[in-house]
Amino acid sequence: MNGATGFSWADRLPRWPTHDPFLLVLTFVLPLSGVVLVASAQIPSVLSGTSLFDSTTVFQMIYAIIGVTAALVLSAVDYHKYIRLAPFALAILAIALVVVLIPEPCVERTDAKRWFCVGQITVQPSEFVKLAMIMAVAVLAQRFGTNIYSWQFSIGRLGGLVAIIIFLVLLQPDLGTAATLLVSGFAMIMTAGARWRHLASTLPIAAVVGIISLNRYEYQWVRIKAFFNTLTGGEPDRLTTGWQATQAQIAMGAGGVTGRGFGQGTQKFRVSIPASDDIFAVIGEEFGLVGTGLVLVLFLALFVRGIQIAASSEDVLGRLLAVGIVTQITLQAFVNMAVVTGLFPATGMPLPFISRGGSSLLVSLALMGILMNVARHAKLKRQT
């Protein structure tokens, strides 16, 4: 196409990129264990009449294949080439966040309007918003350069952008995602060089918005009350969310150190959403402390690796992306684990890579792909 001659066709293909081996392993291992665990966690659905390997597991497998492929592609394609598009993508997704409020809820067991449904496939725009927001904040922060030191840019523009997105997510309502977006946005703006006092001044506003959001739905308070009740050693209220924590507790206790074995857990028949929010409890029962400990350590290691990559990246864009990506993923994972272990009120947050849900899996893997690409550039820069 460019008319170059004297090269074999093979040389024109992009070279297989050198990858950060740890991230590459995680990219394969986490979604694979997710598929396996979802298969186990879906066993209770046989009681509702579906077959043992119901479509959920099959879909999870398909999403995992698509997601891993996407991660490999994104890890190979320089993010600088497309990151300019992020603000536009974010704008489109913002519209999607509004549009998703219009139809009736189409996913069972919840009144939240978070999903578009096309046949059996559900799409959750708020998941994709994570990806777009992290990239948009990164690209804008880079553009602002040293302007970031002024509050008009740090708080006014970037903060404003994050605030709008959070506001739209709160409308669904999806408090958990909103909170993780707030933290990862915060982390990125801070990393970009915003002043502490500027950022700190937004905290009261965030607190007020948080309380107002909690007040919109009675169940939010019920969850929080149930949480504090369990914290103070009170009997968990079996009818509300205390139930979930109690069942997870039993699952962990039954799992012990090495677990009851794959597929052998019975608590998945008793927790609320075994394949999604409560999959960590399923891991706890079937694989014991070995399983849950490993998952915890892997996410912490991912975070540490991400910060390492950020630190070694001389490119502001790369650094911001790395911080945003690992903050988002790890925070989500930790919140999910904290909820399951009764350390945090229920939020409806899936465990990244592992919980059932195509949107979450695709976005997490895409973030992983970008992180690997950032890692590659960081390394290359160091090497040259």
Place this chain on the structure above:
Amino acid sequence: MVLMLTGAIASAGVIGYRLYDWHVTKATQLSKGTSAFLTRHEIDPRRGSILDRTGDVLAISRGTTRVIADPQKTNEETKGIKKASIFTVAQQLADLLNLDAGTIVEKLGNPEARYAEIAREVLDEPAGRIQRAINSKDEETKLYGIRLEADKKRVYPNQELAAHVLGFVGESAARPNDVVGQAGIEAYYDDHLGGQPGLVSSDIDKEGRRIPIGRHSMQQPRHGSDVTLAIDRTIQHIIEQELTNALKKYDAAAGSIVVTNPTTGEVLGLANRPTFDPGLIHQYPLGPELNNRVTGRMYEPGSTFKLITMAAALNENLITPDSTHNNPGEMEYGGQEFKNWDQKTYPNQTMIGVLQHSSNTGSIFVADKIGEQKFYQYVNRFGFGEPTGVEGVGEESGIIRGYGDPNWYRPDLASNSFGQGIMVTPIQMAAAIGAIANDGILMTPRIASTITHADGRREPLDPSAVRRVIRKETAQTLVQMMEAAEQRVGVNLARIPGYRTAGKTGTAQIAEQGQYRDQDVIASYVGFGPLERPQVLALVIIEKPQKESYGALVASPTFAEIMRPIFSYLKIPQRDPTT
């Protein structure tokens, strides 16, 4: 960035600590939480049958059906349908079950009620038609809000036959669909008949549904054992029939007959009047019908007790059959007046004569010779004053106020010697006289003979001897005396042509509130045969006969009426017909 790292590691630490706490420290305690998701439910065992000695069924459990209505459902579901109402449903049920439609309408009429029993013990055929009507697609004939529930029924195919032996069952408090024995063999052998319920336990999900993994155990129920009785349905039938006849003939209020094999203690038949149908037990109030008089009704044995007095004296070598006495027909003993029933004096009366004339003063002569200490020893050794241990519930001990009792006075020895002032049960009397027929060995009366477990294993209930009461020679001598005494009686209504039997009549007044009432007596006869080798003993008791009063006139003929067919049923050969 350092801050973020610190935060992440700290968070991981907190979560990690929590994981360790739950997975390790509190694991044992927490895992107990799974037991809340273990359901257990019992599977009712099949109740064993009660069979007679030939294997005929006397009591058996059968599955039946109960028809249950959910009136709220009936009212709601029929509301929207033109052709259906609670009245059409009631009318249909009434037709299918042969019940009154009005009663059913009343039950269906309360739209708040969720449970109403329309009928129980419904047979398979109507139950099938009701089931079809429940499933019916036809709006007009569908039975709205009606369902069938499995039920169990205890069936007594022979109705009143051996009612007091069998007893009856009632609803079990422990298991709602099961029954528990409440009287008779049903109660006494309830542990064997009832079996052990099975247990299904399995893990369930939060909705209470069984889950495909986890704990699941099923313990099969141990079905009840069958109990085979010593009772023979034919003998039972004979005595039931003759008891009814006797009561009618002498216009008596109540009565009992017990037939045993004196050599084994086996009870071959046991009948009481009034009686009841154990299958319809709920129709009987807690009245005299339910009382097994053979074991639960104490009476004064009267002259039949003279055999005990005579046995004691013979065994102590104080008398021989030919010893004589000269007590007058009326005499004083210990400061109290006693007289013979005929008030006659028989000079130089032999001991056989004492039995022949059933002489009270002769009996006093014998008791006086024995002395109070020995006399009551023998009374006790014959089993009076304590339960015989026969199977059933509510067996009475009798009342013996013997020597040594602060309320015992010397004249009591005299009255007790001819069966007054003491209370015994018919089964005690049958057992004691059985000892005389059994060469002096007292046997425990036994109603059941074999327990057949659900797995086919048979557990025989062997006869058990209580003790030797008198020497063999004493017993044989006494039997000879009894036979001789009866032969000398002019008209012996207890006599059975072709067989040698021995027995004794008894007539006792009924003491009520400490006063004997002349007009009300208990007439009895106890006897056994054939004397070559006694195999059958019968005690006949007729209470308050209005037409006649003496045991010799009331109870003796009944003894003959039952023994004749029993001997022939048991194929006991007649002796040389010429004699």
